[in-house]
Amino acid sequence: MKRKAFLIDTTLCTACRSCQVACKQWNKLAAEATVNRGSYENPPDLTPQLYNQIHFIEQDKGDEMRWLFINRRCMHCSDAGCVKVCPSAGALFHTKEGLVAYNQDKCIECHYCVNGCPFDVPRYDAKRKVTKCHACSDRVQNGLLPACVKACPTKTLKFGDRETLIAEAKAAGKKLYGENDLGGLGVMYVLDDEPGTYRLPKNPAIPASIFFWKDVVKPLGILGFWGAIGVAALHYVTVGPKRIDETDDHSKKGGE
Amino acid sequence: MSNYVDRFNAFDRILHWTVAISFFLLVLSALGLYAHPFFGYFDLFGGPQQGIMVHKAAGVIFFVGWLLLFLRHASDTCRFDADDRKWIAKLGGYLSRKHQEIPQGKFNAGQKLFGIFAIIAALVMGATGYIIWEPTAFERGLTQFALLLHAIFFTLSMVGLIVHVYLATVGNPGTLEGMLYGQVRKSWAKKHASKWFKKVAKS
Numbered sequence: 001m002k003r004k005a006f007l008i009d010t011t012l013c014t015a016c017r018s019c020q021v022a023c024k025q026w027n028k029l030a031a032e033a034t035v036n037r038g039s040y041e042n043p044p045d046l047t048p049q050l051y052n053q054i055h056f057i058e059q060d061k062g063d064e065m066r067w068l069f070i071n072r073r074c075m076h077c078s079d080a081g082c083v084k085v086c087p088s089a090g091a092l093f094h095t096k097e098g099l100v101a102y103n104q105d106k107c108i109e110c111h112y113c114v115n116g117c118p119f120d121v122p123r124y125d126a127k128r129k130v131t132k133c134h135a136c137s138d139r140v141q142n143g144l145l146p147a148c149v150k151a152c153p154t155k156t157l158k159f160g161d162r163e164t165l166i167a168e169a170k171a172a173g174k175k176l177y178g179e180n181d182l183g184g185l186g187v188m189y190v191l192d193d194e195p196g197t198y199r200l201p202k203n204p205a206i207p208a209s210i211f212f213w214k215d216v217v218k219p220l221g222i223l224g225f226w227g228a229i230g231v232a233a234l235h236y237v238t239v240g241p242k243r244i245d246e247t248d249d250h251s252k253k254g255g256e
Numbered sequence: 257m258s259n260y261v262d263r264f265n266a267f268d269r270i271l272h273w274t275v276a277i278s279f280f281l282l283v284l285s286a287l288g289l290y291a292h293p294f295f296g297y298f299d300l301f302g303g304p305q306q307g308i309m310v311h312k313a314a315g316v317i318f319f320v321g322w323l324l325l326f327l328r329h330a331s332d333t334c335r336f337d338a339d340d341r342k343w344i345a346k347l348g349g350y351l352s353r354k355h356q357e358i359p360q361g362k363f364n365a366g367q368k369l370f371g372i373f374a375i376i377a378a379l380v381m382g383a384t385g386y387i388i389w390e391p392t393a394f395e396r397g398l399t400q401f402a403l404l405l406h407a408i409f410f411t412l413s414m415v416g417l418i419v420h421v422y423l424a425t426v427g428n429p430g431t432l433e434g435m436l437y438g439q440v441r442k443s444w445a446k447k448h449a450s451k452w453f454k455k456v457a458k459s
Contacts, residue, residue, distance in 0.1 A: 087288060087289045087290075087291075087292070087295060087304075088295065088304065089292050089295065108298075108304035108305060108308070109304075109305055109308070110289060110304075110308065110391070111391035111392060112289075112391070112403070114391060114392060114396075115391060115396055115399050115400050115403060116400075120396065124392070207396075207397075207400050209397075209400035209401045209403065209404040210400055210403070210404075212404055213403055213404040213407045217404065217407045217408050217411055218290065218291055218407065220411060221290070221407065221410065221411035221414065222291070224411050224412075224414065224415045225411075225414050225415070225418070227415075228414070228415045228418035228419060229418055232418060232419070232422040232427070235350070235422075235427070236422075236426060236427065239350065239351060239352065239353055240353060241426055241427050241428060241429055242349075242350075242427070242428050242429075242447070242448070243429055244429060244430050244441060244443045244444050244447055245443065
């Protein structure tokens, strides 16, 4: 199956937030009470009830106001930190379309994914289970578009074969974020500024501690365990144990 | 006269085995989090969530128990003399069959080093365990680093455990008795801890 992906052209976004609403409707997520922070951005961050969010970048430039909008969500990495650290096989997984979905029944509440994600995306809900954008994997498997894409009136959000989306964007002369990072992201952006302006890492990667933990320490640990047992066994049959000569007790003092 | 000499009192022995049992509970309940092939070990505890609960409880028992056990023997453990340096230079005579006379106190230099390593490991495991106890309580970078350190010292502790078990059982016959019934043979004491034996023989 061809890998599917999102292409998000932020230059077309008007921050209508149809995507946020459509996602809540399809995934049956309740509305949340928020407070006015002096910004149109609402809610301010992803929550267990909010799988995608329009992040507002509001820059004051004298009399003018520069407004940038970006749809934030799970990036559906190919080399996904959450899948890498998840101890419960099948709790977080790649669908056959290459999207990162999850099965809450298998979630063991360890929160490793929350710390393994390069983009700080996974959240835990009230049942203490993982939640995040799963690219409406139920809809996609039935040939439908994800709810957010379906609802987007400006074609900011596109969804389809990853190769086709990349080819089209390149043909239109657009620069892509995420084409090759982490094995190729499942969410690629066309940005109007540097990634940092949108709170995106310039070179996204698995956090260093997580990499050393899972790719270095884990295999070394298994090697160390069997290595130590091997060395102990080898020592026993070569040098051997330090035996006590049983006559020691009696010979020197003529018995006790 | 008895062939035996007292080595560990009942409190030390009970404390040691409490620490040992909690250590094995910690390992068994951690394996499922360590790597996919070991996920089935969670079944021992009735499921992953229960396994994690046991891990947390056993962690507290191990930390407090081992800290107490270490402190009870800290004065014997943390002092090294010329004989200890000789022991370290000759690796305790473990690389040859020939008997080497290196006078040692209640604990030999290797046991002392292991004790010091184990208390450092327990402090690191305790501190990092506290940070990842509620995995979203601290800043992400700190939690990620704590997860790494927890795994590193788990690995080192497993190697330490294997060496400890080997040397305290089949590697040195007669040693285990001291931790089971509290007494070791006098011949054992003369061979392994002659300085300590002279001291207890006098009193």
